[in-house]
Amino acid sequence: MPAPLFTVINTFTLKDPAGAAEFERRFLDHVQWMRQQEGFRAHQAVRATERPEVYVNLGWWARPEDFKQVLASDTFQAHAKEFHQVVDVEADPSLGVLRIDGAPGDGEPAVLVEQFTVTGDAGAFEAAYRAYAQAAARIDGFGHIDLAKSLKRPGGYTAATRWSGESAQKTARDTPEYAAVLAIAEPRTLTTAPVAGNRAPAGVADRG
Structure with a gap:
């Protein structure tokens, strides 16, 4: 049986609901970069229908080590700094x-x-x-x-x-x-x- 995927579940809450379009633009640019990284397998980003200020992204990786390496990169840190300007982030690493x-x-x-x-x-x-x-x-x-x-x-x-x-x-x-x-x-x-x-x-x- 294949090894279980390391799963990163991030909940993003907009600091200003009017900033949805800007957040989605930044996030989609980030996703395009993430898809090119070693160990990245898949993701699903969604927006709550009754709480439109809330987004959830589930990201699947081959191994925790792959994600940790990306997490430490300058590009990821720059993207994260941009995100924190417009959203609060809650991370739930999972398997x-x-x-x-x-x-x-x-x-x-x-x-x-x-x-x-x-x-x-x-x-x-x-x-x-x-x-x-x-x-x-x-x-x-x-x-x-x-x-x-x-x-x-x-x-x-x-x-x-x-x-x-x-x-x-x-x-x-x-x-x-x-x-x-x-x-x-x-x-x-x-x-x-x-x-x-x-x-x-x-x-x-x-x-x-």
Whole structure:
């Protein structure tokens, strides 16, 4: 089985909501540079629909060492300095647990970001979430799903699921498999719209 992807989850909150266009311009320039760096695999940047001042970016790397090397570079530090002028940043380094890809749909894309805190058996939670992800992948409108375990928050997990249309998302959340997940840990949920992203090549992560 391929090694799990090191996952960097950054939450950006605009200091001034009017600065969204400027932040997105700077961020997309940064992403173009990041995609050229060794060890970079994929990313998904989204913007919260009900809190438009909030952005989340999930970045996937082959190894933590690859990201640390980029983090220490002059270019990255210059970009980070620019970002901090317009956003507050909260970083949550994590390790990939699960990744499943589906087929892109025709509906309006939406990404559900869920942050879980598990106080009980982490293995039971991961098994329940895997069963849910496999059930979700059989629903029309499923795009892809990722689950990562925080290296910073005890018992912390972040899941991101892409759907085509709200009805598919609702169908998945009405399944008994999702109810089993909720019986273990309630999430803080953020409904978002994609801003930019790409997917990792097949075979670099668990595909369910």
